[in-house]
Amino acid sequence: MPRLLDCHERPAARPQTLFFHTLQNHCRQETMSTESAFSGPGPDRVFQQYLEKGEFRIQRCRDCGKHVFYPRLTCTGCGSIALEWVQPSGSGTVHAVSIVNRQADKGGPYNVVLVDLKEGPRMMGRVDGIPHEAVKIGMAVKAKIDTSGQAPFVAFDAA
Amino acid sequence: MTQNSIRGTAAFVGAALAGIGEAPGRSSEDIAIEASYKALAEAGLTTKDVDAVFGSLPGDCSPLSGLLISEILGIQPKFTDNNRTGGSTFLSYTLMAAMAIKEGLCDTALIFYGSNQRSNTGKLVSSVRPFPYEAPYKPIFPATSYALAASRHMHQYGTTREQLAAVAVAARQWANMNPVAFARGPLSIDDVLNARMVSSPFTVRDCCLVTDGGAALVMVSAKRAKDFPKKPVYLLGAAAATTHMNIMAMDDLTVSAAKDSGERAFAMAGVKPTDIDVVELYDAFTINTILFLEDLGFCKKGEGGPFVASGAINPGGRLPVNTNGGGLSCVHPGMYGMFTLVEAIQQLRGECGERQIKDAKLAVAHGNGGVLSSQITNILGTADTL
Structure with missing residues (x-):
C-alpha cells in the first residue's frame, strides 16, 4: 500500500x-x-x-x-x-518497448519502455541491468532514481 | 443525419500541390502561396476572392500563420483558423470552413500548407517541444512513440514486422504510378526489413519520408460549387477526436481515436466503410495504416496485419489505400494531412491517370496528429453521393 x-x-x-x-x-x-x-x-x-x-x-x-x-x-x-x-511501491510491468538504434560511436542502442506502475499510472522509462533485447513486454521492473545526468529522473531495474 | 447536418453543404472547387519532394531555395511560405495560387486558379479565382483563411506552417515559421499568409497575399479575411492538432489539423479546417460557409460567415475559404523542411534542415521540423516526463529516456520523436504502439500491437495481436513492411511496399507500388511521388522504384518486404533500424520494430523504410511540399484547397457552398470549372467534391462527413498528447498518456496503444472520429464522420455522411471506393490515411509510420484500417472499420481490430499482408491495399487489391504513395513514398513535409485530402479530391474528379480508381464516388481522408493523438476523419463524395 x-x-x-x-x-x-x-x-x-x-x-x-x-x-x-x-x-x-x-x-x-x-x-x-x-x-x-x-x-x-x-x-x-x-x-x-x-x-x-x-x-x-x-x-x-x-x-x-x-x-x-x-x-x-x-x-x-x-x-x-x-x-x-x-x-508508490516502485513495482511495475513493461507495457511496451522499443530499442533505439543509436550508433555505436555515440553510445550504442538503448531501450525505451512504457511501464505500468502497480498503482495504475503508466510512465516512460528505461530498463537497466539486462541486455536491451531481453527487455520484454510483461516483465516485472522496479523503479529507481537515476542521478547520472543533470537532473535526477526515474528509471527501472529488472525485478 | 440531423437536420442541422453540414453534410454536403460545402464543396471543394480547387485543390493543388506545390513543391512536392524538394523545393530548394523556396521558403515554407513560398510553397504555401504557390499551392494557394494554383488551387484558386484552378477554380477560376484569385487571392482577392478569398474571405476566409485556414492553415498551418512548420514549427520554425510564425505560429500566427493565418495572419502572415493573409498579409503576404494582401487580403483581409473575415474568418481565420490556425487550430493546431499536428498533421491532422487540415481535416478540421475543412469542417470549420464548411460550418463557417453554412452559417454565412464567409463565402470562399482557402486552406493552405507549405513546408521546406527537407531543403532547409534535412529533417523533421516539428512544432512539438520535448516533454519533461519523456525526454530523459531519449525517445526519437516521434518514431519511438509510434514504435511503442507497434510493439503493443505485435504483442497483443501477433502483428509481424513483415506485415508492417507490407504497408510500405503497397505505398511504394502506388507511388510508382504517381509521377510526382518522391520515392519511386522497386521496394520489397526484404528491403524494408533489412533497411537501417531506427527504433524497433521500425527500420527507416517503416518511417515516412522527410520532404518539402505544400498543398491548398478552396471551399465554397454546395450551391455555388456547380458554377466552377472543376467537378465539385463535397464534404459529406467530418469528425475529430483526441485521446492524449504524449504516448505515455495513451490509454490503449492499439486503439486510436480514429475509432471515435470515424464512427461520427461515417454517421454524418450516412455511409459505411463498405461503401468507400478509395481510402487516404495518414501513414507517418507503417503501423498507422494498420491501426487506422482497423479503427475506421475496414477490418476487425487485430486483423490489420493479415489484411495488409494479403495484398488488399496494393494496386489491384480490394481496397485502394494511399493511392498517391502516402507519406511513406509520395510526400511528407511534416504535416501530411493535406495530402490525404488532395489525393481524395483528385481521385473523385477522375484525374489520377495510371493510378485512377475507376468510378470512384466516395473517399475517406483521414488525418493523424501528434503521436496517434489527434484523429480527424473526412468523408468526401461526388455529386452522385449527395
Whole structure:
C-alpha cells in the first residue's frame, strides 16, 4: 500500500530562504481547501524536489482514489484538486518497448519502455541491468532514481 | 443525419500541390502561396476572392500563420483558423470552413500548407517541444512513440514486422504510378526489413519520408460549387477526436481515436466503410495504416496485419489505400494531412491517370496528429453521393 504523506514528511528545506518559504506554503495546502492546489510550488516543481531528495512520489486523489502520473493540478479521474503526494511501491510491468538504434560511436542502442506502475499510472522509462533485447513486454521492473545526468529522473531495474 | 447536418453543404472547387519532394531555395511560405495560387486558379479565382483563411506552417515559421499568409497575399479575411492538432489539423479546417460557409460567415475559404523542411534542415521540423516526463529516456520523436504502439500491437495481436513492411511496399507500388511521388522504384518486404533500424520494430523504410511540399484547397457552398470549372467534391462527413498528447498518456496503444472520429464522420455522411471506393490515411509510420484500417472499420481490430499482408491495399487489391504513395513514398513535409485530402479530391474528379480508381464516388481522408493523438476523419463524395 502506498504510504500517505503528511506535512512533516515533506523533503527537508534547504537553507535558501525562498525555497523554505515556498515549502511552508506547500505544507499549508494540507489544511486549506480549494485554494491550496493553486499556491506554492507547482506539481512539476514538487515532484522534482522529491527526486532531488532521492524520493520517487506520485499523486493520489483523495476524492476518487485514482493515482496520477505525471504530476498535475487536477485529477485525471474525477477532476478534483485534492491530489496528495504518495510513495508508490516502485513495482511495475513493461507495457511496451522499443530499442533505439543509436550508433555505436555515440553510445550504442538503448531501450525505451512504457511501464505500468502497480498503482495504475503508466510512465516512460528505461530498463537497466539486462541486455536491451531481453527487455520484454510483461516483465516485472522496479523503479529507481537515476542521478547520472543533470537532473535526477526515474528509471527501472529488472525485478 | 440531423437536420442541422453540414453534410454536403460545402464543396471543394480547387485543390493543388506545390513543391512536392524538394523545393530548394523556396521558403515554407513560398510553397504555401504557390499551392494557394494554383488551387484558386484552378477554380477560376484569385487571392482577392478569398474571405476566409485556414492553415498551418512548420514549427520554425510564425505560429500566427493565418495572419502572415493573409498579409503576404494582401487580403483581409473575415474568418481565420490556425487550430493546431499536428498533421491532422487540415481535416478540421475543412469542417470549420464548411460550418463557417453554412452559417454565412464567409463565402470562399482557402486552406493552405507549405513546408521546406527537407531543403532547409534535412529533417523533421516539428512544432512539438520535448516533454519533461519523456525526454530523459531519449525517445526519437516521434518514431519511438509510434514504435511503442507497434510493439503493443505485435504483442497483443501477433502483428509481424513483415506485415508492417507490407504497408510500405503497397505505398511504394502506388507511388510508382504517381509521377510526382518522391520515392519511386522497386521496394520489397526484404528491403524494408533489412533497411537501417531506427527504433524497433521500425527500420527507416517503416518511417515516412522527410520532404518539402505544400498543398491548398478552396471551399465554397454546395450551391455555388456547380458554377466552377472543376467537378465539385463535397464534404459529406467530418469528425475529430483526441485521446492524449504524449504516448505515455495513451490509454490503449492499439486503439486510436480514429475509432471515435470515424464512427461520427461515417454517421454524418450516412455511409459505411463498405461503401468507400478509395481510402487516404495518414501513414507517418507503417503501423498507422494498420491501426487506422482497423479503427475506421475496414477490418476487425487485430486483423490489420493479415489484411495488409494479403495484398488488399496494393494496386489491384480490394481496397485502394494511399493511392498517391502516402507519406511513406509520395510526400511528407511534416504535416501530411493535406495530402490525404488532395489525393481524395483528385481521385473523385477522375484525374489520377495510371493510378485512377475507376468510378470512384466516395473517399475517406483521414488525418493523424501528434503521436496517434489527434484523429480527424473526412468523408468526401461526388455529386452522385449527395
